[in-house]
Amino acid sequence: MTHREFAGIVETYGDMVFRVAFSALKRREDAEDVTQEVLLKLWRTDKVFASEEHTRFWLIRVTVNECRRAARWYRRNIPVEEVPERPDAPESRELLDTVMGLPEKLRVAAYLFYYEGYSTREIGRLVSAPEATVRSRLARAREKLRDILKEEENL
Amino acid sequence: MKNEAFERAFSDLRLSGEARERILDAALEDGRKAPARRGFFRPLRAALAAALSFCLLTGVTLAASPELRERLWGDFSGIKQDMEPGGENMAVYDGVEAWIDSALTDGYIAVVHVAVRDTQGDRLSSVYNDVVASGGKLYLTKGNALSYCMFYDSGEGVEMSVGYPPEILGFDRDTGTLMLEYRILNSGFSGGPSQVSVSINTGAFGTERIPIERFPMEDKTEIEQGEQFVFADGSGYTVDTTHEITLDTSTFTSMFNNINSKTGWVLVSDVETLPLKEGTVGEASVFLSDIGVTLRGKSGTAGQISITLRDGSEPTAAEGWMADDQWGGVYDEIVRTVSFAKPIPTEEVESLTVGGAAVSFQ
Numbered sequence: 001m002t003h004r005e006f007a008g009i010v011e012t013y014g015d016m017v018f019r020v021a022f023s024a025l026k027r028r029e030d031a032e033d034v035t036q037e038v039l040l041k042l043w044r045t046d047k048v049f050a051s052e053e054h055t056r057f058w059l060i061r062v063t064v065n066e067c068r069r070a071a072r073w074y075r076r077n078i079p080v081e082e083v084p085e086r087p088d089a090p091e092s093r094e095l096l097d098t099v100m101g102l103p104e105k106l107r108v109a110a111y112l113f114y115y116e117g118y119s120t121r122e123i124g125r126l127v128s129a130p131e132a133t134v135r136s137r138l139a140r141a142r143e144k145l146r147d148i149l150k151e152e153e154n155l
Numbered sequence: 156m157k158n159e160a161f162e163r164a165f166s167d168l169r170l171s172g173e174a175r176e177r178i179l180d181a182a183l184e185d186g187r188k189a190p191a192r193r194g195f196f197r198p199l200r201a202a203l204a205a206a207l208s209f210c211l212l213t214g215v216t217l218a219a220s221p222e223l224r225e226r227l228w229g230d231f232s233g234i235k236q237d238m239e240p241g242g243e244n245m246a247v248y249d250g251v252e253a254w255i256d257s258a259l260t261d262g263y264i265a266v267v268h269v270a271v272r273d274t275q276g277d278r279l280s281s282v283y284n285d286v287v288a289s290g291g292k293l294y295l296t297k298g299n300a301l302s303y304c305m306f307y308d309s310g311e312g313v314e315m316s317v318g319y320p321p322e323i324l325g326f327d328r329d330t331g332t333l334m335l336e337y338r339i340l341n342s343g344f345s346g347g348p349s350q351v352s353v354s355i356n357t358g359a360f361g362t363e364r365i366p367i368e369r370f371p372m373e374d375k376t377e378i379e380q381g382e383q384f385v386f387a388d389g390s391g392y393t394v395d396t397t398h399e400i401t402l403d404t405s406t407f408t409s410m411f412n413n414i415n416s417k418t419g420w421v422l423v424s425d426v427e428t429l430p431l432k433e434g435t436v437g438e439a440s441v442f443l444s445d446i447g448v449t450l451r452g453k454s455g456t457a458g459q460i461s462i463t464l465r466d467g468s469e470p471t472a473a474e475g476w477m478a479d480d481q482w483g484g485v486y487d488e489i490v491r492t493v494s495f496a497k498p499i500p501t502e503e504v505e506s507l508t509v510g511g512a513a514v515s516f517q
């Protein structure tokens with residue numbers, strides 16, 4: 001891979017990797033560190049990706065793993081003042097705040113399902129959990145997000 | 156399905172321009188350093204493999220010299236290309252061989268490298284597959300990890316360690332060899348015995364086989380009552396609150412102790428004990444070695460551990476220096492260990508702080 005190709009990959013997938021990391025870690029600096037680590041892994045790998053979807057899948061999976069590693073370290077070493085970033089629109093802010101208030105596993109599952117559009121089966125493969133577990137996490141997330149999502153449907 | 160509300164809420168979250176620049180710069184920097192890495196290390200690996208073969212065949216303690224250790228840490232991929240494992244510290248089942256490659260401890264942290272090779276096929280590659288793992292257990296048979304816990308014999312009886320699942324360091328497709336790294340905090344140690352041995356549970360060997368499968372990576376404290384795990388062949392188990400797992404084949408085992416009376420403990424190897432530098436901060440004792448920092452003190456001993464090297468640099472987690480942070484302890488004493496992702500020779504450490512307070516060394 002040339003540096004120019006890599007720049008294209010950062011452009012294409014940088015935001016996605018960052019959002020997955022942010023949904024797991026909640027802090028911009030930490031999410032950016034993980035994003036850098038993940039994209040550099042891609043830069044270094046000899047792996048041949050069969051498709052764009054394969055690349056996305058690999059990146060998300062590696063991001064989830066890196067976030068777990070980072071979260072373990074941060075939990076022990078840095079008092080986390082969890083202040084998620086806020087989009088401008090009030091309704092978006094409310095949803096983001098609520099999502100970020102969920103336990104980590106729930107918000108990552110919710111993000112991958114609702115934003116990235118992955119199925120529960122695919123999320124299971126991404127986070128190394130059985131599909132039934134993903135469904136249960138989504139159900140619990142949905143429970144907490146119900147009011148906001150319902151309002152959205154009524155708009 | 157995509158949800159519009161989610162799309163609006165999250166689409167404002169973007170990687171900053173500065174971060175993009177940093178990543179591209181880091182790739183450039185990385186590219187300048189690494190273009191010949193594979194080729195360069197090939198002769199080194201061959202020499203190292205020969206050295207390790209000699210160690211294995213003659214029973215010499217593995218990874219005995221700092222230089223050899225440094226090389227072991229430096230490049231694992233393909234390390235086994237010319238190596239023929241042998242000796243007593245190898246377990247074999249159904250054509251799958253597992254052996255201890257190196258083992259280091261400073262008395263508090265142990266770092267053990269285990270190689271696994273399939274001599275009859277390509278079954279291990281499916282384990283490595285697309286995963287860059289940070290944890291995860293390698294399952295060779297139903298419900299049995301290779302391995303979760305480790306036992307130390309310090310010469311005064313066997314003590315169980317506090318352990319985490321191994322990290323997969325690399326997979327050499329040429330030889331079908333998987334390299335695993337275990338990092339373990341042994342709260343049973345008291346300052347580092349001169350020599351210990353380590354046994355790895357290969358309880359998996361000898362029981363019913365299923366296709367090799369990655370176990371879902373779950374933190375045991377977060378496993379939920381009634382949660383179901385299903386393997387690729389359709390078998391599985393349900394978690395219950397007693398922390399016992401019932402396989403659907405009626406096999407019964409204990410998840411967290413992973414004790415399997417059928418097979419016992421094998422893969423015994425000597426462990427090289429590293430020298431410790433001892434210090435104090437507040438009422439806590441601090442031990443620094445090449446592979447990590449350990450605090451022993453009352454419950455509540457905490458705070459960020461940071462190191463300044465003699466060249467003025469400060470290794471951080473983001474740079475990949477600090478690895479797992481592990482806790483253990485007995486009664487009101489707590490043992491906290493931060494193991495390094497790469498070794499940092501103690502002589503290169505200028506200062507060490509815990510929670511911002513400088514550690515004083517004798």
